[in-house]
Amino acid sequence: MSTLHVDWTRCDGHGLCAELLPEVLTRDEWGYPLARRADRSLDVAPGLEEHARRAVDLCPLLALRLR
Structure with a gap:
């Protein structure tokens, strides 16, 4: 299983990642990504890896x- 990592020094809260990967991410009130899971993990299920790669690329x- 892959894990998504957010570099907080680069993130500017555009929110595109949360739109492309809503199963893993949501946004806070400023647009910054938050883990959707209660344990705050950013684990990406095997069936979502292609979507996660797209979010990384974009x-x-x-x-x-x-x-």
């Missing part, structure tokens, strides 16, 4: 990584 500030 992040305007390159603030996401998939590990």
Whole structure:
């Protein structure tokens, strides 16, 4: 299973990642991504890895990584 990592020094709260990966992320009131799960993990299920890669590739500030 892959894990999504947010580089908070780069993230500017555009919110595109949460729109592309709503199963894993939601947004706070300023647009910054938050983990949707109660345990705050950013684990990406195998069936969602393609969507996670797309979110990483389209992040305007390159603030996401998939590990």
